[in-house]
Amino acid sequence: MRLLFLGDLVGRTGRTAAIEALPGLIEDNAIDFVIVNGENSARGFGITEEILRDVLDAGADVVTTGNHVWDQRETLVYIERQDRLLRPVNFPPGTPGRGAHLYTARNGARVLVINAMGRIYMDSLDDPFAAVEAALEACPLREVADAIVIDFHAEATSEKQAMGHFVDGRVSLVVGTHTHVPTADHQILPGGTAYMSDAGMCGDYDSVLGMDKEEPISRFLRKIPTARFAPAEGEATVCGVAVEIDDATGLATDVAPLRIGGRLAQVTPPFWPDGKR
Amino acid sequence: MRLLFLGDLVGRTGRTAAIEALPGLIEDNAIDFVIVNGENSARGFGITEEILRDVLDAGADVVTTGNHVWDQRETLVYIERQDRLLRPVNFPPGTPGRGAHLYTARNGARVLVINAMGRIYMDSLDDPFAAVEAALEACPLREVADAIVIDFHAEATSEKQAMGHFVDGRVSLVVGTHTHVPTADHQILPGGTAYMSDAGMCGDYDSVLGMDKEEPISRFLRKIPTARFAPAEGEATVCGVAVEIDDATGLATDVAPLRIGGRLAQVTPPFWPDGKR
Amino acid sequence: MRLLFLGDLVGRTGRTAAIEALPGLIEDNAIDFVIVNGENSARGFGITEEILRDVLDAGADVVTTGNHVWDQRETLVYIERQDRLLRPVNFPPGTPGRGAHLYTARNGARVLVINAMGRIYMDSLDDPFAAVEAALEACPLREVADAIVIDFHAEATSEKQAMGHFVDGRVSLVVGTHTHVPTADHQILPGGTAYMSDAGMCGDYDSVLGMDKEEPISRFLRKIPTARFAPAEGEATVCGVAVEIDDATGLATDVAPLRIGGRLAQVTPPFWPDGKR
Amino acid sequence: MRLLFLGDLVGRTGRTAAIEALPGLIEDNAIDFVIVNGENSARGFGITEEILRDVLDAGADVVTTGNHVWDQRETLVYIERQDRLLRPVNFPPGTPGRGAHLYTARNGARVLVINAMGRIYMDSLDDPFAAVEAALEACPLREVADAIVIDFHAEATSEKQAMGHFVDGRVSLVVGTHTHVPTADHQILPGGTAYMSDAGMCGDYDSVLGMDKEEPISRFLRKIPTARFAPAEGEATVCGVAVEIDDATGLATDVAPLRIGGRLAQVTPPFWPDGKR
Numbered sequence A, B, C, D: 001m002r003l004l005f006l007g008d009l010v011g012r013t014g015r016t017a018a019i020e021a022l023p024g025l026i027e028d029n030a031i032d033f034v035i036v037n038g039e040n041s042a043r044g045f046g047i048t049e050e051i052l053r054d055v056l057d058a059g060a061d062v063v064t065t066g067n068h069v070w071d072q073r074e075t076l077v078y079i080e081r082q083d084r085l086l087r088p089v090n091f092p093p094g095t096p097g098r099g100a101h102l103y104t105a106r107n108g109a110r111v112l113v114i115n116a117m118g119r120i121y122m123d124s125l126d127d128p129f130a131a132v133e134a135a136l137e138a139c140p141l142r143e144v145a146d147a148i149v150i151d152f153h154a155e156a157t158s159e160k161q162a163m164g165h166f167v168d169g170r171v172s173l174v175v176g177t178h179t180h181v182p183t184a185d186h187q188i189l190p191g192g193t194a195y196m197s198d199a200g201m202c203g204d205y206d207s208v209l210g211m212d213k214e215e216p217i218s219r220f221l222r223k224i225p226t227a228r229f230a231p232a233e234g235e236a237t238v239c240g241v242a243v244e245i246d247d248a249t250g251l252a253t254d255v256a257p258l259r260i261g262g263r264l265a266q267v268t269p270p271f272w273p274d275g276k277r
């Protein structure tokens, strides 16, 4: 089974690049399942229902989020009817929407997607390890799910790596989001779980986190806010990670990054039909 | 001019891998200058004078550090006589050692190395932007220095990117350390400065930050310390970044990661004699 | 019903002052129930079983703790047989010891004591609000408990005040600990719950948090650790809060601070036999 | 010399209470100098020039601020012409306004007021200890200033106490602000400096930090913002600290809190004409 995950869409340039790239990527490479983190797709802050629909129409099966999930107020309402939009699973009980759900891939496989959020240097949510454990117990790999992906939206590399090891052998892929910078530590952990600390954003890399760089730099230097943050508008790099999953075990047999367009070094998974090293 | 930077050496496996790799890398590729971050080389915590000598003997021209610089108490003393060891430049006035210094490379070029530390999610030091500005004013590119490298030891990608843009066009390379995970966002910024958010550690990537994974995972799960942290002992990946610097401008003409050995995907700079894509 | 709570005992001077003061205070003022926070009683870090016994022998009915609870490793073991020692209730499931328990006071009243820990600027524990809610549901005021006290070990005044309002009318007293500084905001909230943001420590107030002031000041100035932290040894002020609880409602009818000995302005509850304004 | 300091004015109820109380307090007690922290006086966020004038007209000699100083954009402009408004002294060089200034009291004494901001759990500013040291060197007690007051706007009690000891014997008063809760640790330190960790706010104490309690409580429980923060509107307690300063030494001879109106226990300095214990 072939799966693609794209990191945080940032602003118009990031979401447009992802939306334009997805149909071709899916068709050319026979991708079975696509997950996209959309928490910054609406001018950098949250996601509207209209943007969600556009991303799903482009071929995403699931859209995950993170700390910015409620930046657009309408999300608190429409998330109840949009079961392809996930918010972090370790929000308090009673939070609108869902944090983990079982979907059916193009190849008929059942894919459990879990969206969890870290706590180191972030808001004080419920324990993401316990929340992930509960989601896995409810829907174990090979028993209920054919593949399991965790989008671990977190800041600290320690927490991300700990999550990877915690579920190693029990999920297909743990991929981090939130730092908006792709990491080069993609690997298959000893137990068979593919891991990458951060997928990186889909956005303009001549920026600070995908936002126009002037205001953030000014705040670091002067400690005075003088303008709102707005997304940078240069050409985006579509950043993500691709995984080949064994149909029998649900574990990863190959993992590699995808980076196309924009300023970053271009790379496509070598195990894809149009892959190149 | 050809420059190599290696990220945080973690424990015996990390420093041994780097020490064994450096002489061959330098000779085979005619590297003019080598910088290594050594803040975790002594069992994960700080650096002893003996280890410092070993790293310098292996071919490093400068050893940088970070928040762990004083973990070995002797460092407060011996740093005064070791001008090839840097500690963050934005420590308070009166701190032993130095945070920026001008060195001579194998090719005769004068290289200014600045070691600065971020403040987001870290200890409250003096302003790294102001400290870097002061160091650059004292020793400007093309006037005093032929090349300038900043090791920005920081947690947050926002602060690292802001630093990159802040000095773009005024230094040869800004490379981050501290997260112990290599990023894949190496690029030459619009003004000509090579940039990479984190070089990654030289250490065992079947770990949490290069440390044996059991105790950190246990602390995330149980919130109780039960043992000391100790470095993992599996084969290390030597992680770093290579830069080609224009002799006339001091700016970067090429930048690429280096990752050899251990679990991560292997890569050597394509512009090196023994490079491969 | 008359209840006394003493804040964090810090080191020998703090615990000795509390141990010497308690028997007289209890007898002279007919105090029915005494709670003491002991998390810093063993040289500033944690509590040994021997010190716990001394504090209980002096008249404490319950000893609460906080983030320093496990500083003495033996506590992980002996807490299982010491049901008068509480650790924060919002540690993960499976943590040794207990975080809430029902005790019988000298007057026969059943007193529920809950020890919870805040998350703002502190470690990432489970939700203290949810944990307190669960403890209250298991043992409601007037149905099971005649009085309920929450020691909310937290840093931020916002979180402490929010906890006070959250349980207002459902518990007898919410008192904060951890900052080691007594607050002067003791009041009875609109619903009848006595509240005080911090009880203050029992320790030497010519110090930094009860610890010898030289090393902490040096670290603020120089950003270099040069010695271990050790408790200050000057005369301690015994700091706490006294509450009068209505037997019928379990709510507070009066609340006032206690501060005796040492450097702080002396005050005893005006509603006590030996009280003075 | 008789000096009064009032803590953070929060919203209409807080600033009105302070403005109405000041003229009578000053006249009845022959107060020579009044400092008020005004950082939350404009609907909880910052201070407008109109409110500044009202507070000065009521008798304040200086208005200090903190992290909320720039919440009202106009402050960046008008602070340049208002030398009785201070912003934290450890903002970066080039910041509008001033952080320390010498004023003349009603009795002719020259009073240096320094407004500094802590860094623990707060934004990453320049070193407040170094900034205070520089301000004191420029204007030492007994040589240039007859009295010196530091408003240390900080979160952590450790940093506040360290500042107190750092300047002990060199200033008349160190008083903390920012937590919006008055502390009961007022004392004269060994060197003669009056100290109090926090003056407390002038605001409604049936609230969370002076703001209407519903929204903050909801955010702690649900982790979802659903409304803006707005000041609570109940009767405010005017909170502050009074100091008697020796004309010859500039050091404190007496220190006591002031709390009048609203929900907190009422107290006026016993050494004032209308003081009562």
Ligand SMILES: [Fe+2]
Pocket: A008, A039, A040, A066, A178, A179, A180
């Ligand atoms: Fe994001």
Ligand SMILES: [Fe+2]
Pocket: A039, A066, A067, A068, A153, A177, A178
């Ligand atoms: Fe995020």
Ligand SMILES: [Fe+2]
Pocket: B039, B066, B067, B068, B153, B177, B178, B179
């Ligand atoms: Fe570090």
Ligand SMILES: [Fe+2]
Pocket: B008, B039, B040, B066, B178, B179, B180
């Ligand atoms: Fe490191």
Ligand SMILES: [Fe+2]
Pocket: C008, C039, C040, C066, C178, C179, C180
């Ligand atoms: Fe404590």
Ligand SMILES: [Fe+2]
Pocket: C039, C066, C067, C068, C153, C177, C178, C179
């Ligand atoms: Fe504590």
Ligand SMILES: [Fe+2]
Pocket: D008, D039, D040, D066, D068, D178, D179, D180
């Ligand atoms: Fe404030």
Ligand SMILES: [Fe+2]
Pocket: D039, D066, D067, D068, D153, D177, D178, D179
């Ligand atoms: Fe503040």
